[in-house]
Amino acid sequence: MKVILLLICLLFCAVGSSRDFVMKKKRANRYYSHFDFHRAIPIYEKILKKDPQSAEIYEKLANIYDRINDSQNAERCYAFLTGEKDNTEIRPFLLLNYARALSRNGKYPLAASWYKRYQEAVPEDPRGAAFSDAYQNMELFYKDSACYTIQKAPFSSDADDFSPAYFQNIIVFSSDRTKFSMVRSTYNWTKSSYLDLYVANPEDKEANPFSNKLNSIYHEGPVTFSKNQDTIIFTRSNYFNSRLHKSKEGINKLSLFEAIWDSKSKTWINIQPLSLNDDQYSNEHPALCPDGTELYFASDKPGGMGGMDLYVSHHITDSQGTGSWSPPINLGPGINTPGNDMFPFVDHQGNLWYASNGIPGLGGLDVFFACKLMEGFSKPINPGYPFNTRFDDFGFITLDAGESGYLSSDRYNSFGNDDIFSIKQSLRHHNIWVFDEKTKKSLPFTRIVVSEEGAEPVTILSNSKGREDIKVNPFKSYRFLVANKNYKDSRLEFRREKLQELDTIKVALVREAPLLMLKGFIFSATDNKPVQGATIVLRNKFRSFNEELKCDANGLFQLELQPESDYQIKVAKTGTKIKCWPATINLSTKGIRKDSTFTPSIPVYFAGDVIVMKNINYKLDRWDILPETAKELDHLVLLMNENPELSVELRSHAISTDSKKYNMELAQYRADAAVNYVRSKGITAGRIVAIGYGETQLITKSPNGFDRSPDQNRQSSRTEIFIPNNVKKM
Numbered sequence: 137m138k139v140i141l142l143l144i145c146l147l148f149c150a151v152g153s154s155r156d157f158v159m160k161k162k163r164a165n166r167y168y169s170h171f172d173f174h175r176a177i178p179i180y181e182k183i184l185k186k187d188p189q190s191a192e193i194y195e196k197l198a199n200i201y202d203r204i205n206d207s208q209n210a211e212r213c214y215a216f217l218t219g220e221k222d223n224t225e226i227r228p229f230l231l232l233n234y235a236r237a238l239s240r241n242g243k244y245p246l247a248a249s250w251y252k253r254y255q256e257a258v259p260e261d262p263r264g265a266a267f268s269d270a271y272q273n274m275e276l277f278y279k280d281s282a283c284y285t286i287q288k289a290p291f292s293s294d295a296d297d298f299s300p301a302y303f304q305n306i307i308v309f310s311s312d313r314t315k316f317s318m319v320r321s322t323y324n325w326t327k328s329s330y331l332d333l334y335v336a337n338p339e340d341k342e343a344n345p346f347s348n349k350l351n352s353i354y355h356e357g358p359v360t361f362s363k364n365q366d367t368i369i370f371t372r373s374n375y376f377n378s379r380l381h382k383s384k385e386g387i388n389k390l391s392l393f394e395a396i397w398d399s400k401s402k403t404w405i406n407i408q409p410l411s412l413n414d415d416q417y418s419n420e421h422p423a424l425c426p427d428g429t430e431l432y433f434a435s436d437k438p439g440g441m442g443g444m445d446l447y448v449s450h451h452i453t454d455s456q457g458t459g460s461w462s463p464p465i466n467l468g469p470g471i472n473t474p475g476n477d478m479f480p481f482v483d484h485q486g487n488l489w490y491a492s493n494g495i496p497g498l499g500g501l502d503v504f505f506a507c508k509l510m511e512g513f514s515k516p517i518n519p520g521y522p523f524n525t526r527f528d529d530f531g532f533i534t535l536d537a538g539e540s541g542y543l544s545s546d547r548y549n550s551f552g553n554d555d556i557f558s559i560k561q562s563l564r565h566h567n568i569w570v571f572d573e574k575t576k577k578s579l580p581f582t583r584i585v586v587s588e589e590g591a592e593p594v595t596i597l598s599n600s601k602g603r604e605d606i607k608v609n610p611f612k613s614y615r616f617l618v619a620n621k622n623y624k625d626s627r628l629e630f631r632r633e634k635l636q637e638l639d640t641i642k643v644a645l646v647r648e649a650p651l652l653m654l655k656g657f658i659f660s661a662t663d664n665k666p667v668q669g670a671t672i673v674l675r676n677k678f679r680s681f682n683e684e685l686k687c688d689a690n691g692l693f694q695l696e697l698q699p700e701s702d703y704q705i706k707v708a709k710t711g712t713k714i715k716c717w718p719a720t721i722n723l724s725t726k727g728i729r730k731d732s733t734f735t736p737s738i739p740v741y742f743a744g745d746v747i748v749m750k751n752i753n754y755k756l757d758r759w760d761i762l763p764e765t766a767k768e769l770d771h772l773v774l775l776m777n778e779n780p781e782l783s784v785e786l787r788s789h790a791i792s793t794d795s796k797k798y799n800m801e802l803a804q805y806r807a808d809a810a811v812n813y814v815r816s817k818g819i820t821a822g823r824i825v826a827i828g829y830g831e832t833q834l835i836t837k838s839p840n841g842f843d844r845s846p847d848q849n850r851q852s853s854r855t856e857i858f859i860p861n862n863v864k865k866m
Contacts, residue, residue, distance in 0.1 A: 165196075173200045191217060195230075202233060205500070205528060205546060207240040218250075228257040235267065240499035242526045244271045261474055263494060270496030277498055277520040280610055283564055284522050289542065289556040291336035291343045296328065298544035298554040299358035299421070299479065299531040303365060307542065308335050308346050309556060310357045331355040333370065338558075349404045350395060354380070357390065358479065358531065360422045360431075366397045368404065369422040369431065374415060376407075381415045390418040392433060412449060412461055423480040431461060432488070434478035440466060442474040442494055470512060476501070479530040479544075483537055485590050487611070488513050491530030499526030500546075505538065505611050507589075507631070514631065519610065523559065532559075537590065538611035563607035566641055570602045570618055573644035578602025582645075585617040593617075606641075618643045621696065622651055650731040652697040656721075658687050658707060661739035661747050666691025670740070671709040677702040684708070697734070700726050706778075707740055715743035715861070717779040741775070741782075743861045752810070752855035757792070759805040761813050769810060772857065773817040776824070783823045785858040786811050791831050792853075804828030810855060 160179050167176035180197050184190060198213035214234035218226050235250035248271035255264025270276075291297075295313040302308075312328040332351040336343035345351055350370060357371035374381040374391040382388050391413040395404040413419055417437040424431055429451045434444045447464035454460070466472060473494025478501075480490040486508035491501040495516055502524040506513035518524060519538075527547040534541030540560045546553060570582040580600045587593040589612040598604045608614055618626040623645040630641070654674070658667040672693055674683045678701040687693040697703065703725070707718035721736045741747065751768045754760070761769070776782050788807035790799045807826035814824055835854070 168196055168200070173204055176200060198230075198233065202237070207237050207500075211237040211241055226257075228254060231257055232261075232263070236493065236499075239267070239271070240526055242499065244274060247271060263474060267496050277518065277524070279520060280564060281521050283562050283610065285560045285562075286522050286543070286557050289558050290339060290341045292555040292557075293343070294553065296331070296554045297334075297343075297556050300533055300542040300544070300556050301359050301361065302533060302535065303335070303361055306335050306337055307556075308333055308359055309343075310334070310359075311343070313343075330373075331357055333359065347404050349407065354388070355390065358421045360424045362424060362428050363426060366399075367394065367428075368397070369394050369410070369424065371420040371422065374409075374413070376409055383416045389415065390420040392419045392422055410461060412464060418444075421479050423482050425482045425486060426484050430482075432467075432480040432482060433464075434480065435464070437464075441469065441472040443476040444478045445472040446477050446480055446490060468512070471506060471516065479532075481531075481533050483534050485537055487537065489532045489534070489538075490516075491528075491532075492516070498524050500528040501530045503529050503532045503543065507613060517611075528554070531556075537609065539609060561610065564610050566606050566608055566639065568598070568604050568606055568616070568641040568643065570598050570620070570643045570645060572623075573646050579620050579623070579645060582618060582620040585619075587615040587617070589613045616641070616643070618645065620645055622648060624648050624698075648696075648699060650699070650729060652699060652725050652728065652731070653694060653733045654697050654703075654705075654723075655692070655694045655733055655735050656687075656705065657735070657737045658691040658693070658710075658718075659737060659739060660745075661719075661741045662745045667707075667710050667740050669710075670707050672738075673706050673708045675704045675706075677704060697725050699728065702726065705736060705738065707738060710740060717741045717775065717782045717859070719775055720778045741859055743859050746787075746856050746858045749855045749857060754806055757802065759802070759809040761809055765810070766813065769813050770817070773814055773819060776814075776819050783860070785860065786814070786824055786826050787856040787858055788826070788828050789830070789833060789854050789856070790828070791834070796831060800828060800830030800832075802828070803830045806855070 161183060164176045164179035164183065167173070167179070177197070177200060180193050180200075183193050184197075187193065194213045194216045198210055198217060201207070201210035201213060211234070214230060214237055217230050218234050231250055231254040235247045235254060238244075238247035238250060248268045251264050251268040251271070254261070255268060258264060289307075291307070293311065293313060295311055297309055297311045300307045300309040310331045311334045312331050313334070314329050330353065333346035333356045334343040335346040350356060350368070352372065352375055354373035354375045355371070359368055359370040361368055370393055371390055372393050374389050376393075380388055392410040393407055394410055395407045397403075398405045410419070412433075414437065417435060419433055419435045419437075421434040422431060423433065431449045431451070433447055433449075435447050436444050437447075446467045448467060449461040449464045451459055452462050471477065471488070471490070473492055475492060475494025477490060477492045477494060480488060482488055488506040488508065489503060490506075491503055493501050495502070495504060495518065497518055498521060502518055504516035504518055506516045523529070523543070525545065525547045527545055529543060529545045529547070531544035532541055538561060540558070543557045543559050544554050545557060546555070549555065568584060570579045570584070571577060572579060579602045580598060582598040582602065583595060584598060584604065585593050585595050586606060588609065596604055596606070613629065613631045616626075616628045616630075618628070624647075626643050626645055628641070628643065656672070658670045658672070659665060660667060666689075667687070668689050668691060670687045670691070672685055672687060674685065674695060675681070676683070676698060678698070683695070685693055685695055701724070703723050705721040705723070710716050710718075718740045719738055721738055723734055723736065725732075749768055749772070751764045753762055753765055755762070772784075776784070786807055788803040788810065790803035790806060792799055792802070804826070805828070807828045811824050811826035815821055
């Protein structure tokens with residue numbers, strides 16, 4: 137009988153124990169479904185002690201530890217779930233999550249092997265191959281480690297402090313610091329206070345709540361300010377007008393809100409949710425571009441590429457002057473990944489900084505930099521260690537394109553709490569070497585023009601060994617123009633990812649063959665005297681490139697020309713106040729294979745000049761335009777076409793043995809014929825007039841009243857152009 141009673145007792149104990157086990161599991165599952173993780177964890181861990189092979193419990197714990205950034209325990213759980221205890225196939229997401237936990241714990245070789253297994257399981261996901269390959273070449277992440285100085289910000293506390301933002305001369309950030317409240321203020325996920333906005337001076341240890349108008353009983357997170365800082369856009373739990381909005385699944389999502397600064401009351405007013413929000417998904421982490429016309433943010437809205445994607449919305453104004461935000465556009469596969477892409481920031485040059493765990497990094501979230509292009513952004517760049525670590529690194533902001541700023545990270549913390557760090561970057565040293573491509577000889581004293589993105593070009597000279605040290609900002613692109621006499625200019629452009637791979641920038645210059653020189657002379661068309669200090673514009677038609685140079689006191693100038701090019705040479709300025717009109721010279725270096733020198737002489741025509749036109753000839757007592765006369769008049773047509781504001785008077789002088797009246801008529805006929813020819817070439821009638829002077833303006837007069845010689849008559853029988861003073865200057 138005693139034995140029977142003992143068996144009945146044991147049976148009731150077993151039933152009671154089993155019932156207790158089931159009840160605990162139900163309670164833990166209820167906490168889990170409500171994201172009450174700090175209550176669910178100890179129950180699940182107790183269940184595992186009684187049922188150490190429960191894959192269901194291990195998976196729930198793995199998910200919880202992932203979410204609260206406890207990578208050590210997450211690794212333990214995923215190790216069990218991926219253990220090959222039977223022939224059942226391991227689900228791919230477990231392979232990926234295990235690899236991510238290993239990398240966050242700094243176990244890169246092991247992580248690489250699990251990323252490789254994930255690649256084999258899901259070949260269409262680029263993360264498997266990308267992370268596996270990256271962890272075979274870890275030194276790239278540490279190459280610039282000496283370029284950064286990182287310190288914990290004085291105002292960062294033992295609580296979660298993250299996502300700083302610049303506001304005036306202070307820093308606004310999110311924090312779950314413990315605060316007194318008469319209403320519910322504990323977040324079940326972490327058993328910490330809900331996030332609020334705080335503000336601190338950069339050098340102070342103390343921080344205070346930013347605004348009692350903006351902070352609510354739920355989360356307020358990352359913020360962004362307009363350029364004039366009278367508008368704030370901030371993340372908040374979807375809580376408005378004392379109502380907590382939830383999705384169909386009963387989850388309170390995050391949304392974007394806007395408020396306006398009232399300078400009179402010194403407070404934020406008109407708090408409103410953005411029209412972009414939706415109860416079914418989260419919009420968070422806002423970032424305005426410098427001019428405020430673009431709003432970047434993270435969202436898990438349907439149709440994205442992964443967990444959280446980055447989107448951009450444009451500010452539009454309707455015909456009534458009312459502003460609104462356009463439907464958001466996904467930034468696409470160049471930025472977004474199958475992982476989480478979040479915490480955007482746009483610097484003053486329009487470059488994008490953001491955090492991602494979908495691009496190879498050191499573990500957790502890493503900060504990435506993408507340069508602003510004409511369309512979209514460049515390929516994201518990982519700045520490496522210590523900018524990034526194996527922990528979560530995110531929420532970077534800067535005022536100077538990455539040279540300094542603030543960064544959020546949970547590095548150095550056992551429990552995953554985030555801190556804010558100040559970061560300063562020193563310039564990276566590179567050596568540039570210029571040499572002859574064929575002989576490999578160094579080219580000393582070579583001119584190197586260094587153009588840093590967003591800065592004025594700086595010109596340096598290579599030393600006697602053809603080398604020079606330069607310092608570069610790792611987050612900027614650079615252009616180099618390398619020029620040496622008798623060598624072809626070399627133009628190079630390096631983006632950050634290319635510079636990162638180089639210690640020495642090698643520039644091989646190609647010797648120009650042949651050497652083509654321009655040695656010109658600027659002179660007055662009236663007396664052939666040099667024009668001093670004239671400015672010449674040389675246009676390379678092939679390269680669409682203009683170059684200016686000045687002639688010396690003797691009217692001379694010289695310049696090396698490029699091969700296979702057509703040039704136009706024109707005098708732009710003469711250094712005198714007298715009105716003038718230059719001729720234009722065209723020359724070509726095409727087809728020239730030997731060293732050559734061009735020596736053009738360029739006439740300049742000044743107001744008041746009277747220029748005798750050579751090779752203007754007529755038959756006896758005739759005014760027909762002869763071929764050589766037409767050729768000379770064509771030069772005048774060209775000059776007037778090149779100087780459309782130029783007007784001239786064409787003068788004809790005729791001397792013969794006939795009467796003065798006859799000579800006057802003959803001169804007028806000849807002047808008219810020449811002018812009509814010029815007009816037939818497209819010169820308008822108002823720009824050229826014909827005047828015959830007969831023998832009224834002789835060059836040589838007969839001495840003592842005797843008859844003039846035939847040679848004297850030929851000199852006086854001439855055609856001239858006169859440039860009056862009442863025409864416009866060139």
